[in-house]
Amino acid sequence: MIERNAYIGGCDGVSAVSSAELIGEKPLGTMAHSLMICVGDEKKAFKAFNAAVEPEVRRVALVDTFQDEKFGALTAAEALGQKLYAVRLDTPSSRRGDFLKIMREVRWELDTRGFRDVKIFLSGGLDEYDILRYNSYADAYGVGTAISNAPVVDFAFDIVEVEGQPRAKRGKMSGKKQTFRCPECEARILAPFNDTEILCPCGGTGEPLLTQYIENGEIVKDLQSAQDIRRRVMSEIENRTIEPGA
Numbered sequence: 001m002i003e004r005n006a007y008i009g010g011c012d013g014v015s016a017v018s019s020a021e022l023i024g025e026k027p028l029g030t031m032a033h034s035l036m037i038c039v040g041d042e043k044k045a046f047k048a049f050n051a052a053v054e055p056e057v058r059r060v061a062l063v064d065t066f067q068d069e070k071f072g073a074l075t076a077a078e079a080l081g082q083k084l085y086a087v088r089l090d091t092p093s094s095r096r097g098d099f100l101k102i103m104r105e106v107r108w109e110l111d112t113r114g115f116r117d118v119k120i121f122l123s124g125g126l127d128e129y130d131i132l133r134y135n136s137y138a139d140a141y142g143v144g145t146a147i148s149n150a151p152v153v154d155f156a157f158d159i160v161e162v163e164g165q166p167r168a169k170r171g172k173m174s175g176k177k178q179t180f181r182c183p184e185c186e187a188r189i190l191a192p193f194n195d196t197e198i199l200c201p202c203g204g205t206g207e208p209l210l211t212q213y214i215e216n217g218e219i220v221k222d223l224q225s226a227q228d229i230r231r232r233v234m235s236e237i238e239n240r241t242i243e244p245g246a
C-alpha cells in the first residue's frame with residue numbers, strides 16, 4: 001500500500017515486485033549493495049549483472065560501494081560501455097559532504113569520456129527539499145523513508161445523528177454531512193448531506209466526494225486503477241492555484 005500510494009501520488013515507479021503487480025506496473029529498480037559485497041569487486045559485479053539480467057532492464061550501476069563515486073562511475077562506463085543507462089549514487093549522509101560537487105565531478109568525468117547520455121540516479125535519505133537542491137545534476141531519485149509514512153490525520157468517530165435526528169455533543173456540528181470538491185479551485189466545502197448544489201465562492205459547482213463503495217460487504221462500484229488515480233493527482237497538482245494547507 002505504501003508503494004501504491006507513492007505511485008498514485010506521482011512517483012514514476014515502484015521497486016517491490018508484489019507492489020508493482022498490485023498496481024499493474026512493471027517493477028523498476030537498480031542494483032543492490034549486497035551484489036557488490038557478495039562479488040567483492042564492482043567491475044565484476046557490473047559485468048555479472050549485465051550478463052544475467054534480461055536485456056530490457058536498464059543498466060543502472062551502483063557506484064559508491066568500495067570507491068569514490070567519480071571512479072566508480074568510470075569503472076561502470078568501462079565495464080558496460082554504451083549499455084550503461086545511469087549511475088546510481090547512494091552515498092550515505094555520513095559521507096555525503098558537498099553532494100552537488102560530487103555530482104558535478106561525476107557528470108564532468110562521464111561527459112569528457114563520451115558518456116553524456118548516462119544519467120545520474122540518486123538515493124539515500126532524500127526528501128522533497130533535497131530534490132529541489134539536486135535537480136541541476138540528478139536525473140532521477142529513489143525515495144523511501146521520506147514518503148513511507150505520513151503525518152497523522154487527526155480524526156475521531158462521533159455520533160452526530162440519531163435515527164435521522166441531528167444530535168451531537170457540544171463543539172461538534174450535528175447531522176450527516178457531505179464534502180464537496182470544487183473542480184475549479186480544489187476547495188473542499190462541508191455541507192448538510194442532502195444539499196445537492198453547492199456553489200463555491202470562486203464560482204465553481206462543488207462535486208460530492210462521499211460515494212458508497214461497499215454495501216453489505218460487497219463492492220458496488222468500479223474502482224479506479226492506480227494509473228487513473230495518478231493521472232488525476234498529477235493534473236490536480238498541475239492546476240493547483242492555492243497554497244498547500246490553505
Ligand SMILES: [Zn+2]
Pocket residue numbers: 182183184185186187200201202203204
Ligand atoms: Zn472554487
